[in-house]
Amino acid sequence: MTTQERPVPPRVAAAQRAAAEAGFRKSCTPEVGRLLALAAAAKPGGVVAESGTGSGVGTAWLHSGLAADARLVTVERDPELARRAAALFTDDPRVQILTGDWRLLEQHAPFDVFFCDGGGKRDAPDLVIDLLSPGGLLVLDDFTPSPDWPPRFEGAVDDLRLHYLTHPSLDATEVLTTPDSSALVAARRPSGRGSAALSS
Ligand SMILES: C[S@@+](CC[C@H](N)C(=O)[O-])C[C@H]1O[C@@H](n2cnc3c(N)ncnc32)[C@H](O)[C@@H]1O
Numbered sequence: 064m065t066t067q068e069r070p071v072p073p074r075v076a077a078a079q080r081a082a083a084e085a086g087f088r089k090s091c092t093p094e095v096g097r098l099l100a101l102a103a104a105a106k107p108g109g110v111v112a113e114s115g116t117g118s119g120v121g122t123a124w125l126h127s128g129l130a131a132d133a134r135l136v137t138v139e140r141d142p143e144l145a146r147r148a149a150a151l152f153t154d155d156p157r158v159q160i161l162t163g164d165w166r167l168l169e170q171h172a173p174f175d176v177f178f179c180d181g182g183g184k185r186d187a188p189d190l191v192i193d194l195l196s197p198g199g200l201l202v203l204d205d206f207t208p209s210p211d212w213p214p215r216f217e218g219a220v221d222d223l224r225l226h227y228l229t230h231p232s233l234d235a236t237e238v239l240t241t242p243d244s245s246a247l248v249a250a251r252r253p254s255g256r257g258s259a260a261l262s263s
Pocket of ligand 1: 089090091113114115116117118119120121122138139140141144163164165166180181182183
């Protein structure tokens with residue numbers, strides 16, 4: 064008996080084809096994509112953002128959960144990739160694809176969902192958190208599951224992962240996306256529920 068893969072939304076399939084045509088191999092996996100769709104669907108009327116559009120696979124997953132009154136903004140520094148991605152969303156005015164550095168996103172904040180996938184995650188983690196609205200969801204993928212606390216990567220404590228998981232402004236957890244990859248999912252605490260709440 065042959066196994067079948069769960070079908071992906073048509074626009075995700077189109078973005079995957081665009082990635083193949085461009086030789087781009089850093090698109091998110093379907094497992095992460097379904098998490099993105101869920102996050103977007105949880106925020107009707109929200110602003111959904113992505114840093115690092117690539118060829119638009121993650122964007123298409125976010126789009127698949129996007130409510131009619133929500134909007135989606137994503138940024139890619141590679142103009143050719145941004146162009147390929149933009150071609151997939153010309154029919155939907157809710158989607159804006161920016162070309163340039165991820166900090167272009169700042170003028171669209173605060174975000175109800177932020178898939179931080181190209182710029183920000185490593186170089187400006189506190190700014191990434193500041194860009195979230197209260198209750199805003201942050202998704203970071205491409206981690207290697209660690210059975211340890213504090214989490215380790217290649218033998219050393221993973222300070223970046225620890226930063227997000229223990230940040231006083233976040234409720235954060237790590238979820239397996241495949242047996243050998245994980246994602247961080249976090250919600251920004253409303254103000255007033257800061258580090259003091261950790262002791263309760
Ligand atoms: C992991 S790939 C993105 C994959 C995409 N989010 C997806 O899920 O299909 C990272 C992308 O971020 C872009 N990138 C890296 N640093 C960036 C920056 N500072 N500003 C904007 N884009 C950046 C890279 O060109 C690359 O296309």
